[in-house]
Amino acid sequence: MNSREEILGRIQQVRISPLPLPVVYGNSLLEPDIETFRQTLESIGGRCFILKDMDEVMPLAVSLFPDVQVVVSGLAQMNQYTLPRRYDQKPHMLENAGLVLLEGRLAVSENGAVWLTEADMIVRVLPFIGEHLVVVVRSSDLVATMHDAYRKIGEGDHGFGVFISGPSKTADIEQSLVLGAHGPRTMTVMLVNES
Amino acid sequence: MIQEEKKHAELAAHFNRDEGRVDWHDRTLWWIRQKRDKAAQSLGDEWEQLRQNASDIKDHTLSNLHEYLTAFESAAMANGIRIHWANDAEEHNAIVLRILRERSVEQVVKSKSMLTEECQLNEYLLARGIEVVDTDLGEHIVQLAGETPSHIVLPCIHWKKEEIGILFHEHLKTPAGLSDPVQLTYAARLHLREKFLTRRAAITGVNFAVAETGEFVVCTNEGNADMGVHLADVHIACMGIEKLIPRRADLGVFLRLLGRSATGQPITTYSSHFIRPGVGQQVHVVLVDNGRTRQLAREGFRNSLKCIRCGACFNTCPVYRRSGGHSYHTAIAGPIGSILSPNLDMRKHADLPFASTLCGSCTNVCPVKIDIHDQLYQWRQVLTKEGHAPVTKTLSMKVMATILSHPVLFLMTGTFMRRIMRWFPFILNHRFNVWSKQREMPLPPKESFTEWYKKQRK
Numbered sequence: 001m002n003s004r005e006e007i008l009g010r011i012q013q014v015r016i017s018p019l020p021l022p023v024v025y026g027n028s029l030l031e032p033d034i035e036t037f038r039q040t041l042e043s044i045g046g047r048c049f050i051l052k053d054m055d056e057v058m059p060l061a062v063s064l065f066p067d068v069q070v071v072v073s074g075l076a077q078m079n080q081y082t083l084p085r086r087y088d089q090k091p092h093m094l095e096n097a098g099l100v101l102l103e104g105r106l107a108v109s110e111n112g113a114v115w116l117t118e119a120d121m122i123v124r125v126l127p128f129i130g131e132h133l134v135v136v137v138r139s140s141d142l143v144a145t146m147h148d149a150y151r152k153i154g155e156g157d158h159g160f161g162v163f164i165s166g167p168s169k170t171a172d173i174e175q176s177l178v179l180g181a182h183g184p185r186t187m188t189v190m191l192v193n194e195s
Numbered sequence: 196m197i198q199e200e201k202k203h204a205e206l207a208a209h210f211n212r213d214e215g216r217v218d219w220h221d222r223t224l225w226w227i228r229q230k231r232d233k234a235a236q237s238l239g240d241e242w243e244q245l246r247q248n249a250s251d252i253k254d255h256t257l258s259n260l261h262e263y264l265t266a267f268e269s270a271a272m273a274n275g276i277r278i279h280w281a282n283d284a285e286e287h288n289a290i291v292l293r294i295l296r297e298r299s300v301e302q303v304v305k306s307k308s309m310l311t312e313e314c315q316l317n318e319y320l321l322a323r324g325i326e327v328v329d330t331d332l333g334e335h336i337v338q339l340a341g342e343t344p345s346h347i348v349l350p351c352i353h354w355k356k357e358e359i360g361i362l363f364h365e366h367l368k369t370p371a372g373l374s375d376p377v378q379l380t381y382a383a384r385l386h387l388r389e390k391f392l393t394r395r396a397a398i399t400g401v402n403f404a405v406a407e408t409g410e411f412v413v414c415t416n417e418g419n420a421d422m423g424v425h426l427a428d429v430h431i432a433c434m435g436i437e438k439l440i441p442r443r444a445d446l447g448v449f450l451r452l453l454g455r456s457a458t459g460q461p462i463t464t465y466s467s468h469f470i471r472p473g474v475g476q477q478v479h480v481v482l483v484d485n486g487r488t489r490q491l492a493r494e495g496f497r498n499s500l501k502c503i504r505c506g507a508c509f510n511t512c513p514v515y516r517r518s519g520g521h522s523y524h525t526a527i528a529g530p531i532g533s534i535l536s537p538n539l540d541m542r543k544h545a546d547l548p549f550a551s552t553l554c555g556s557c558t559n560v561c562p563v564k565i566d567i568h569d570q571l572y573q574w575r576q577v578l579t580k581e582g583h584a585p586v587t588k589t590l591s592m593k594v595m596a597t598i599l600s601h602p603v604l605f606l607m608t609g610t611f612m613r614r615i616m617r618w619f620p621f622i623l624n625h626r627f628n629v630w631s632k633q634r635e636m637p638l639p640p641k642e643s644f645t646e647w648y649k650k651q652r653k
Contacts, residue, residue, distance in 0.1 A: 003280040003286060007264075008264065008265070010491075011260050011491065014488070016258040016491075018255075019255045019258045021252070022252060024445070025245070025444075044461075092392050110451075111462040112461070123425075124425040124473050125421070125425035128418045128422050128425065145447070145451070150446060159473070160468065161470075162465055162466065163466040165462050165463070166464055169416050169464055170380060171349075172336065173380060174354075174376060175223055175352075180380070181416070182391070182419045182422045183418025183465070184418075
């Protein structure tokens with residue numbers, strides 16, 4: 001008998017009256033709210049801008065990060081910075097990425113998070129390795145709670161996905177909050193009103 | 196060499212020698228508790244609904260664990276993830292070693308996993324020539340110091356920034372006297388970035404595993420799990436079998452509860468969902484029992500397995516706050532550790548359920564509604580019955596039981612003690628009486644209630 005069988009065997013020997021599975025939780029009465037999203041994101045060290053349309057993304061990014069050397073973008077609108085396919089094989093080459101701009105699938109107002117899947121990231125390490133991260137999300141993709149987020153994500157077909165809420169941080173040194181532990185030191189969300 | 200195992204009381208006394216430090220530790224953790232309260236209250240009535248839902252989901256899952264484990268295994272394997280099963284810590288460590296050796300890996304980065312602490316993986320691998328770098332800043336600090344984490348969420352909560360500065364000066368060559376958290380963190384960022392970029396294997400824990408989809412979720416604030424995994428060829432995720440939840444949608448409930456309960460934030464910075472391996476990558480999940488099926492079989496203690504390792508019970512516990520994680524001599528300290536550890540080794544951890552005032556605050560803050568303080572009390576009974584309570588305690592309780600069950604003996608003892616305490620107060624106020632250490636015995640009354648009552652009736 002191998003370990004798998006031993007463990008499953010021990011479990012089966014325990015007589016537990018089955019308890020019911022609750023229906024999927026969805027009681028939240030909250031509505032998606034841009035102000036809540038902005039305030040929550042700002043309270044955890046992120047920044048939020050509301051834009052009229054996608055054309056405003058590039059100029060804003062340039063004005064926010066004038067000195068950045070290496071820019072990597074996953075946005076169709078900024079394809080002069082788009083990642084060549086060869087980065088698939090050598091994600092380490094991205095270690096000097098100064099600014100990473102990606103498009104998110106949705107944003108969650110209760111916690112200032114955005115959701116990106118592998119397809120949005122091009123390379124899985126990209127949202128984490130850059131010095132600064134900007135995620136662009138359409139405001140029509142803003143949802144209120146995590147329950148709404150998972151409803152929208154549905155079954156998905158992604159091999160990897162991540163909720164990102166604010167910049168990388170730690171408070172491990174005497175509870176002093178420091179932004180920029182191992183991931184991006186700043187995190188900016190641009191909510192675009194164009195649909 | 197057999198070392199005398201110190202008990203909580205002795206270790207706590209040691210911790211309490213520096214009263215100022217204890218006050219600081221206490222204040223810091225209570226402040227975190229208050230952040231948790233604010234976050235919970237911001238959800239109004241919904242907080243209690245979420246707690247109940249989470250509790251019900253976990254109760255249900257534990258009552259169908261066989262079905263969910265096999266479902267998770269099938270779904271994960273269909274996605275290209277390799278599943279391993281380990282009966283105990285030894286097997287878990289051996290599996291991890293084998294995977295690393297197969298890929299000729301000698302250097303690994305590891306993000307936070309209390310399970311690997313429980314299994315003492317680092318020491319095991321180190322003894323076999325494999326370097327493990329803990330990449331969570333707090334864990335890295337205790338690793339440099341040769342210590343174990345003292346809190347499951349805030350590993351070096353017991354370290355002051357000046358002390359960390361000295362440690363970093365020695366190991367990371369930061370300037371002497373540097374104690375600014377921002378600069379120390381930046382030094383660690385650079386130091387650990389080099390590790391992320393050069394290590395080919397990454398070990399992580401698992402916060403939640405979803406049976407429906409075969410995916411698992413890893414939550415961090417630092418991004419260290421992702422920096423390790425996405426730059427590695429091999430990802431080994433270590434998981435206790437109780438970490439399962441049934442459906443992807445259930446993640447909504449748990450991710451809303453975890454961050455708020457742990458540190459008062461609405462969600463951790465990164466909540467990474469792993470479904471399929473990355474390009475050219477191998478992903479392994481090690482499912483570990485290590486006493487969990489034994490706990491499952493203990494009806495009164497079964498629901499301690501609902502724990503999502505948020506640490507809220509630590510932050511609120513007056514004993515933990517004033518004795519520190521290292522007083523618990525086990526990987527997982529605090530109230531939850533005190534009901535999990537006796538299952539692992541009754542003799543070694545018999546003192547832990549007694550290191551409590553049974554105030555119930557832990558039960559009150561637990562996001563999955565584990566009845567921690569009830570279980571602490573139940574463990575006391577189990578441990579005493581099994582013969583693990585100290586002889587002095589069992590003997591004195593037997594004497595008390597005899598006195599209390601014989602009315603004449605009770606009256607005689609009462610009269611005797613009242614006289615002795617009046618004439619010779621020092622007899623009980625001395626250092627051999629544990630109860631008088633920080634207390635003075637009250638003055639004995641002139642007469643007992645029975646004597647007074649009899650007088651009144653005349």
